[in-house]
Amino acid sequence: MQINRKIESKLQAALAPQSLEVIDESHLHAGHVGARPEGETHFRVHVVSAAFAGRSRVERQRMVYAALAEELAGPVHALSIRAQTPDEA
Amino acid sequence: MIDKDSFERIQGTVNGNDVTLFMKGSPQFPQCGFSAAVIQILDYLQVKYHSVDVLQDDGIRQGIKEFSNWPTIPQLYVKGEFVGGCDIIREMAQSGELAEMLDEKKIEYAAP
Numbered sequence: 001m002q003i004n005r006k007i008e009s010k011l012q013a014a015l016a017p018q019s020l021e022v023i024d025e026s027h028l029h030a031g032h033v034g035a036r037p038e039g040e041t042h043f044r045v046h047v048v049s050a051a052f053a054g055r056s057r058v059e060r061q062r063m064v065y066a067a068l069a070e071e072l073a074g075p076v077h078a079l080s081i082r083a084q085t086p087d088e089a
Numbered sequence: 090m091i092d093k094d095s096f097e098r099i100q101g102t103v104n105g106n107d108v109t110l111f112m113k114g115s116p117q118f119p120q121c122g123f124s125a126a127v128i129q130i131l132d133y134l135q136v137k138y139h140s141v142d143v144l145q146d147d148g149i150r151q152g153i154k155e156f157s158n159w160p161t162i163p164q165l166y167v168k169g170e171f172v173g174g175c176d177i178i179r180e181m182a183q184s185g186e187l188a189e190m191l192d193e194k195k196i197e198y199a200a201p
Binding site for chain 2 (some may be wrong): 020029038058061062069072073078079080081082
């Protein structure tokens with residue numbers, strides 16, 4: 001499975017988001033440390049989920065990181081996160 | 090697993106400095122865009138900080154992730170407390186929360 005599909009399905013399962021965007025930004029980092037020729041190394045996610053209600057910024061990002069621990073330990077070099085509740089979005 | 094020596098060195102660093110940034114590269118020559126972004130924000134606010142280049146020390150590079158339960162670098166600490174990484178610092182800078190937090194923690198900075 002493509003990595004962005006994996007990220008999507010894991011975040012769907014963990015956070016039941018109201019909306020979810022996974023953007024592959026690897027092309028912006030081509031040639032940098034951590035970039036691979038085949039891409040799929042740098043991602044940006046925008047997650048809107050009720051699960052973030054009452055959680056601090058740090059706690060919200062930890063929830064996303066936890067869902068994607070396997071990817072972060074492996075092929076994903078960088079992950080930029082925007083985590084909002086439906087009220088904030 | 091984080092070794093005891095790395096843990097103690099990290100603990101000593103974050104307790105010994107009001108503001109510590111764990112980053113890739115140096116403030117003059119950041120080796121990563123996310124580290125560079127945080128440096129830019131701290132410089133903009135004229136905050137004095139201590140920086141640690143994790144690329145120079147693999148024990149720190151791996152250890153810092155367990156120390157804070159945070160898998161990415163950069164990481165900013167203020168008065169011994171983990172504040173966040175690049176996304177969080179950027180959001181806090183934009184919303185004004187970063188300045189509020191610096192006020193609360195009695196850290197000197199120049200209001201822009």
